[in-house]
Amino acid sequence: MKRNLLLLKTIFGILFSDFSLYSQTNENIWFDGFSRTYFARDAININAIDDTISARNISNGYSLLDLNTHVNPIKDIEIFTQLRLKNSFGSFFGSGTEVSVRQLRAKGIINNKIRFSVGDLFLKQSKFTLYNYDEELVSYENDLINPYKDIIHYENFYNENRWRLQGLQADFSYEFDRYIRGLDFDFFVTRPRGSRQINETTYSSDILLSGGSIISQINKQLILSGNYINLFEPGASGTKNISIRNPVHDISLLYSFDKEKYHIQQKLQTGISKRFWLHSELENEVSDSTSSRTQGMYFELDNKYSKKDSTLSLSLGYRYVDPNFRSAGAQTRRLDYNNINSIYPTYTNMSLIRPPSIFDLLSDYKWYNQDLSSILMTFNPTYSNVLPYGDATPNRSGIYINARTNNINKQFIAKINAGFFKEVIGQGTVNKRNFSLFKGSLKVNFDRLLNWKKELNLYVSSKSEISRRKGEDISSINLFSNHINVSANAEIAKKFFIQSSYQLFNSNGNEFLTQRDNYGNITYFTKTQIDQKEHVLSMGMLYKFRKKVYANLNYNWWGMKFSEVDYENYKYNRLVLILSVEL
Amino acid sequence: MKIKLIISLCLLFLIHSCTKKEFEGPSIEILYGDFELIEPLIITNKNPSFSNNEKVGFHCVFNKPTQWKISIIGLTTSAKREISGFSNLIDSNLIIWNGGPSQVPFFSEEFCAIELTFENEIDTLRDTISIISSKTYDNGVWVENFDDGLPENSLVYYNNDGGGMTFYIENDEPLLGDSYFKMGGRVNWDWSLGNLDIPMEMNNVSLSSENLYINLGILSDLQDLHTGQFINILISEETNTPFNDNPNNNSSDLFESTMEVYKMKVPVDWDGWQIKSFRYTDFEPITPNDPDINFNMNPSDIRAIRISCQACPSSDGNPICPENFGKDVRTDIDHIMFTTNSNIFEQ
Numbered sequence: 001m002k003r004n005l006l007l008l009k010t011i012f013g014i015l016f017s018d019f020s021l022y023s024q025t026n027e028n029i030w031f032d033g034f035s036r037t038y039f040a041r042d043a044i045n046i047n048a049i050d051d052t053i054s055a056r057n058i059s060n061g062y063s064l065l066d067l068n069t070h071v072n073p074i075k076d077i078e079i080f081t082q083l084r085l086k087n088s089f090g091s092f093f094g095s096g097t098e099v100s101v102r103q104l105r106a107k108g109i110i111n112n113k114i115r116f117s118v119g120d121l122f123l124k125q126s127k128f129t130l131y132n133y134d135e136e137l138v139s140y141e142n143d144l145i146n147p148y149k150d151i152i153h154y155e156n157f158y159n160e161n162r163w164r165l166q167g168l169q170a171d172f173s174y175e176f177d178r179y180i181r182g183l184d185f186d187f188f189v190t191r192p193r194g195s196r197q198i199n200e201t202t203y204s205s206d207i208l209l210s211g212g213s214i215i216s217q218i219n220k221q222l223i224l225s226g227n228y229i230n231l232f233e234p235g236a237s238g239t240k241n242i243s244i245r246n247p248v249h250d251i252s253l254l255y256s257f258d259k260e261k262y263h264i265q266q267k268l269q270t271g272i273s274k275r276f277w278l279h280s281e282l283e284n285e286v287s288d289s290t291s292s293r294t295q296g297m298y299f300e301l302d303n304k305y306s307k308k309d310s311t312l313s314l315s316l317g318y319r320y321v322d323p324n325f326r327s328a329g330a331q332t333r334r335l336d337y338n339n340i341n342s343i344y345p346t347y348t349n350m351s352l353i354r355p356p357s358i359f360d361l362l363s364d365y366k367w368y369n370q371d372l373s374s375i376l377m378t379f380n381p382t383y384s385n386v387l388p389y390g391d392a393t394p395n396r397s398g399i400y401i402n403a404r405t406n407n408i409n410k411q412f413i414a415k416i417n418a419g420f421f422k423e424v425i426g427q428g429t430v431n432k433r434n435f436s437l438f439k440g441s442l443k444v445n446f447d448r449l450l451n452w453k454k455e456l457n458l459y460v461s462s463k464s465e466i467s468r469r470k471g472e473d474i475s476s477i478n479l480f481s482n483h484i485n486v487s488a489n490a491e492i493a494k495k496f497f498i499q500s501s502y503q504l505f506n507s508n509g510n511e512f513l514t515q516r517d518n519y520g521n522i523t524y525f526t527k528t529q530i531d532q533k534e535h536v537l538s539m540g541m542l543y544k545f546r547k548k549v550y551a552n553l554n555y556n557w558w559g560m561k562f563s564e565v566d567y568e569n570y571k572y573n574r575l576v577l578i579l580s581v582e583l
Numbered sequence: 584m585k586i587k588l589i590i591s592l593c594l595l596f597l598i599h600s601c602t603k604k605e606f607e608g609p610s611i612e613i614l615y616g617d618f619e620l621i622e623p624l625i626i627t628n629k630n631p632s633f634s635n636n637e638k639v640g641f642h643c644v645f646n647k648p649t650q651w652k653i654s655i656i657g658l659t660t661s662a663k664r665e666i667s668g669f670s671n672l673i674d675s676n677l678i679i680w681n682g683g684p685s686q687v688p689f690f691s692e693e694f695c696a697i698e699l700t701f702e703n704e705i706d707t708l709r710d711t712i713s714i715i716s717s718k719t720y721d722n723g724v725w726v727e728n729f730d731d732g733l734p735e736n737s738l739v740y741y742n743n744d745g746g747g748m749t750f751y752i753e754n755d756e757p758l759l760g761d762s763y764f765k766m767g768g769r770v771n772w773d774w775s776l777g778n779l780d781i782p783m784e785m786n787n788v789s790l791s792s793e794n795l796y797i798n799l800g801i802l803s804d805l806q807d808l809h810t811g812q813f814i815n816i817l818i819s820e821e822t823n824t825p826f827n828d829n830p831n832n833n834s835s836d837l838f839e840s841t842m843e844v845y846k847m848k849v850p851v852d853w854d855g856w857q858i859k860s861f862r863y864t865d866f867e868p869i870t871p872n873d874p875d876i877n878f879n880m881n882p883s884d885i886r887a888i889r890i891s892c893q894a895c896p897s898s899d900g901n902p903i904c905p906e907n908f909g910k911d912v913r914t915d916i917d918h919i920m921f922t923t924n925s926n927i928f929e930q
Contacts, residue, residue, distance in 0.1 A: 323607055395607070428611035477609040512611065522608030524648055527615060 002518035022221060033067045033082070034154070037579040042343045048559060051348050058343070061089040061577075068583075078109035080119075086414065098431060116170045118246045122162035123169065125213055128271050128298050128321075129229045129248050130329035132161045133390030134384045135368065137358055141443065141459045142487045144538040147552045147578045148363040155365040158334065164370060165190035165209060165235065181217040188212070192372045196238045205238030209329065210371065223254040225270075231328040231374060241281050244374050248273040248327045250298075258308075265304040272297045275326040275374075277519060291518035296394065315402045318463030323395040323425050326376075326520070330392040333377045335361065336369035348568050355567055358383070358483070358505050359536045359558040363574075375520035380513045382481060382530055385467045386421060386435040394420045398435070411442040428512060428525045431471035439463045447491075454491035461485045467511065479509035479530065489542075497542040505534040508563075522532065531563035548582035609648070619646040624699050624708040627675050632716035633682030633690075640675030643699060643708070647671055650702035655680060657714075659693035673699075682718035684930040687758065687800070687856045720759060723930075724788050725860045725921040727781060730760040734781045736826065740833040741777025741892075745770040747911055750777050750892075751825070758856045764918035766814075766890070769910070771898035776912055778891035780835035781919070782826040785885045790923055792880040795863040797847070798919050798927040799890070802915040805854040810896025811904040816847045818866060820884040837887045843876050844869045845875035851914045858918070860926030890916055 028487040039061035044051060064086040071079040082103035088096040105119035138149055157164035167190030174183045193207040211229035218224055228251050233243035250271025257264055260406040276293035302317035340353065342364050361367055361383070366569055369377075379388035387393045398421030417439040423432035441461035447454060462484050469477035487501035512525035540554020559571030620643075627640035641653055652667040662684040684690060692714050699708040720726075727734050732752055741750040748768035757763040770776050799813060817835035821844070828836035838844050845866035849859055868878040894912040896902035902908075920927055 276638060426606040428608050428614070430605050472612060474615050514608070525608060525611050525614060 002027045026290065028072050031068060031583075033065065033583040035063075035065045035579075035581040035583065036151070037061070037063045038151070038572055038577070040343075040576045043345070043573045044570035045557075045559070045573060048569060049347060050568070053349055053351065054344060054347060059089075063087050067341060068103075069313065074112075076112075076178075077106065080105045080107070085197070100318075113173045114170055116168070118168050119166060121165050121169050121188065121190060122157070122159050123165055123166060123190070124160065124162040125211065125227045125229060125329070126225075126250055126252065126269065127225045127391045128250055128269070128300075128325075128327055128330050130209075131390070131392070132163045132332075133330075134161070135334040135361075135393075136388075137361055137483065141441070141461070142485055142501050142503070143489050143497070143542065144487060144499050144540055144552075144554050144556075145362050145503075146227045147550075147580065150580065151578075152365040152368055156334070156368045156370050158368075163329065163332075165192055165372075167191055167209075181219060183217075184213075184215040186213045186215075192231075194324075197480050203238040204240060204242065205233035205235055205243055207233055207244075207372070207374070211329075217332065221255055221257050223256075224251070224253045225254070228330050229327070231372065232507060235278070235280050238255075241279060243278050243280065244275070245278055246275040246326060246328050246374060248272065248329070261308055262306060263306050265302075265306075267300070267302040267304075269302075270297065270299045273325050273327050275520075286511055292521060294324040294326060294520075296322035298322060298325050298392070301440075309408065311408060312405045313403070316399070317400050317401075318397075319391060319421075320397040320424070321392060321394050322421075325392070327392055328372050328374050331376060331389040331394070332369070332371075332373045332377060333389060334368050335379075336367065337378050337380055339367050344572065346414070347570055352568065354570065355560070357534050357558060357560045358503065359534075359556065359572075359574075362536075375516060375518070378513075378560070381467070381479060381513070381528075382507045382532065384439045384465075385481070385511065386419065386465050386481060390501075395423050395425065395427070396435070397424050400437075409416050409448050409450045411445050413445075415439070415441045426469075427514065427522065428467070429471055429475040431475065433467055433469045433477060436466040437464070454494075455497070456490050457488070459485070467509075475512075477509070477511055479511045481505070481507035492497050495544045497544070499538070499540050499542055501536075501538045503534075503536040505532075507532055532567075533561045535559060545581075550578075550580055552576075552578045552580075598846040616647070618701060618704045618706060620644075620647065620701070620706065620708075621646055624673075624697075624710060625675065626710055626712060627695065629710075629712045631682065631712065633713040634716040636681075638682075639680045640711065641666070641673050641678045641680070641699075642675035643673040644700070645671055649704065652700050652702075653678070653680075654696075654698045654700070655712075656692045656696045656698075657684075657688075657693050658696060658839065660688045661690050662688045662690040664690075664831045670780050681930065682714070683930065685928060687858055689717065689720075689759065690714055703848055714727045720918065720920065720927060720930075723920040723922040724790075724795075725783060725785060725919075727919045728760050729757075729762045729764050729917060732762070733764075736782050738780040738827060738833055738835055739777070740780075741768065742770050742773065742775065745776060748777065748917075749913075750779070753915070756802070758802070758858070758917035760918075761913055763800070764890075765800070766892040767911055767913040767915065767917045769912065770894070770896075771908055772896050772901050774896060776894060778889050778890040779916075780826075780838070780887060780889045782835070782887050783885050785883055785921070787843045788883055790882055792833040792863045792882055794924050795882045796860055796922045796924075796926045797848075797863060797866075798860045798922060799852055799920070800856055800858045801849065802856045802917070803851045803853055803913050807910055808852065809894055809907050809910045809912045811897075811907055812851050812914055813893055814851055814914050814916070815889075815891040815893060816849065816861075816866075817844055817869070817889040817891065818846075818863075818885055819844045819887045819889070820881060821886060822884055826887055835887050835889065838889050840870050841873070841876070843878060843884075845878075845880065851886065856917070858927060860928070888919065890919070 022447055028444040041057060041059040043057035044054060064084060067083045069081050084100045084102045086098040091097055103120040107116060107117040109115050167188060169188040171186040189210045191206055192209050195206050196204045198204055210232050213227045215225040230247040232245045235243045248271060250269060252267060252269030256265045274295050276290040278290055280288045298321040300317060300319040302315060306313035341356055341360050344354055400419040403416045419437040420436040426432045443457060443459045446456040464482045467477055467479040484504045490498050508531040510529050513528050514522055515524040517523050536556060536558040538554050538556045542550055542552045544550045554576055556574045561569045622644035625642040628637060631637045631639050644879060648669060648671045650669050652665060655664040664684050666678060682690060695712050697710040729752055739750050741748045746769040749765040751765055752762050753765040754762045764779060768776055817838050821837045821842035824836055826835050826837055846869050847861050847866045892914045895907060897904045897908040922930055
């Protein structure tokens with residue numbers, strides 16, 4: 001109650017002061033922020049589903065304002081706070097109205113030498129120590145889906161592959177005039193999760209994440225860097241005597257050189273991880289012990305060639321990640337399959353739990369996770385089986401190639417990504433899975449091609465994943481999935497666009513779903529047969545007031561068709577309006 | 584260039600020397616292959632004396648994680664207990680039976696047939712045990728078994744205008760022991776038939792509401808079942824008012840809407856005795872929106888329990904359940920037991 005009063009005082013203080021929202025009126029205090037209005041109306045396609053117990057259509061929505069206040073009490077210190085005012089449609093007299101502090105941070109520079117931040121931090125290290133990998137299904141350019149993607153990323157604090165954590169960070173650097181050019185240091189201590197009450201007498205421990213990076217510019221061509229990160233539980237912060245330790249060390253050497261027309265970069269990186277659970281403060285003076293101890297390493301060699309006129313970039317590399325390599329900061333997934341659908345969570349007259357479709361995963365931010373996980377999270381092989389934990393996916397070795405090309409005027413932009421990986425050891429059998437990944441996209445900017453002033457473009461992309469395991473019939477695997485995306489944008493009046501897109505997802509074959517215990521050990525493989533088709537057809541219009549300020553109205557027809565008798569097919573429609581304003 | 588080559592070779596060496604295991608996890612060929620028994624069913628105590636807190640452990644090992652079920656059936660009483668799990672090991676340190684059934688009837692001194700079955704497998708393992716002495720159920724933190732008549736200072740109220748009202752101690756078919764409390768009759772025009780109020784003292788009990796369980800034996804019959812009958816269990820934590828403040832109303836005065844009282848409604852629609860168990864935290868405050876009452880649920884503050892017999896009215900004046908017109912309500916009770924940490928069957 002006191003906190004709410006304080007918040008209200010602050011808000012009224014801001015609203016009734018002389019400050020204007022998005023202009024700097026005082027050198028010590030300035031504001032910016034973000035506002036969104038969202039309205040969605042979902043409807044069942046009753047011709048496709050035998051469902052007379054769910055509402056024929058459901059509508060919901062909200063308006064929100066995230067007001068960012070930057071206060072500079074002195075030159076080298078800034079206090080930043082983000083206050084959220086959110087009002088759900090249909091709320092009256094305060095019920096359904098949310099006032100919350102969404103972010104709070106102080107940052108500054110000590111003596112012009114050490115930079116520090118306290119509070120909400122957005123942290124990233126290497127791709128194997130601390131990295132928030134993109135979720136599956138989003139690597140497509142689709143202006144009808146992009147507003148959803150913006151919401152998912154904004155609501156979950158996904159910012160440039162960084163994890164949002166709360167704690168303390170400090171960095172500083174040195175420059176040298178001989179031997180090496182410079183040395184940068186960065187350290188942080190954060191608390192991803194606080195102690196929680198499990199029952200009347202048991203509390204879980206805090207989870208802390210600490211780490212540091214050292215980057216050394218040895219000469220113009222060579223950069224050596226090292227990272228350390230450790231996820232751990234201090235036992236004294238809870239009542240459980242079992243606590244995790246997951247330290248990861250890595251080192252990389254980046255060699256780059258320029259020629260007149262191109263630039264080449266070679267990166268060699270490797271690292272080692274440990275993970276175990278410490279049993280401490282045991283009864284009868286039993287000494288401390290550890291359990292579920294694993295140790296693993298990774299290695300990657302990446303070679304990148306890029307033309308200086310930006311018409312071609314090509315990277316080719318080899319990666320090995322040990323089956324026991326565990327890095328909570330890099331292997332935590334965004335998409336968390338422990339959630340359920342927000343729209344029509346159950347369907348049919350039997351009230352079955354509705355399995356999520358690509359539309360749910362692309363449009364519902366509640367499917368996504370903000371907390372680091374100390375064990376590998378579950379994934380759905382239908383949507384991501386080759387690299388479900390990004391480049392840090394354990395038990396993979398193989399080569400990859402990524403290419404991007406366009407002509408000088410960017411009339412055509414083409415991308416190709418491919419990867420060929422193999423398990424290092426088998427799962428449940430000595431035979432190893434082989435994985436192939438192919439992604440291709442082509443964007444044609446007709447406006448540039450035809451010298452039109454108004455935008456007109458077409459984007460086509462396709463992604464295929466193939467997973468195979470030979471051997472005995474009982475353990476063999478053959479799974480294929482393909483995602484095709486076509487979208488078109490036409491600017492019919494100044495800043496006013498008509499948009500359409502079609503997505504088709506197809507997956508069939510068989511796989512084994514891996515079940516793990518609380519310590520990450522595999523306990524069971526569930527045999528699963530997959531044969532499903534999904535579609536999302538969207539039509540809409542967009543008005544771009546200016547960059548990052550737009551209104552989008554579109555209609556989606558989406559559904560899922562199963563060949564397996566375990567699930568019922570479904571089809572739904574959605575009308576959505578999104579007004580997004582970055583202040 | 585040479586240095587990079589050496590580094591790469593060293594790393595490749597490390598890669599191929601890092602992982603020693605052949606594969607991760609259990610073998611798929613075993614998981615989805617034929618079921619095999621590795622170690623037979625072993626029962627740690629074939630002549631248990633449950634009254635002396637002896638327990639029976641079960642041990643068995645098979646080649647793959649399987650859904651298994653142990654059924655224990657009393658050959659005299661037909662009492663039944665089932666224990667199930669999913670694993671490839673039945674560990675006698677973890678899978679133990681303390682002599683209780685899954686539901687009434689209770690086991691007595693008798694032979695019991697033990698059967699271990701596996702889902703989707705034809706294999707069945709059988710054995711027998713002989714119960715030397717059966718488990719006793721009078722060791723809760725508070726027990727009322729009605730064997731000595733009505734509890735001291737308890738109050739019985741029932742609607743005097745009803746027909747065939749049975750609010751008294753009876754001993755023809757108790758759940759356990761010698762007697763039980765009969766509650767029933769016919770009041771077609773109103774919900775309430777009557778109630779039994781019992782004073783309680785749990786001052787010396789120090790436990791959380793999460794760990795307190797209320798167990799109650801309830802008897803009904805399907806013969807001409809009154810479909811709208813139920814029992815309300817009310818527990819009062821009112822500490823400032825005497826149990827029988829107004830001696831003229833035949834009811835305790837600790838269950839007013841202005842007091843800290845919690846309620847659990849139990850529909851009664853079965854044949855014979857059943858024991859129903861509830862965690863205390865599953866009870867609901869009767870007036871949750873009253874800002875003057877602190878519903879902090881503290882077991883040591885419990886002062887009284889009310890067992891109230893109610894039924895959906897069916898007369899012309901109040902025909903909510905017309906199908907029950909002229910039917911007798913029967914919600915007899917026996918053995919009100921407050922247990923800690925688990926319900927009576929898990930004790």
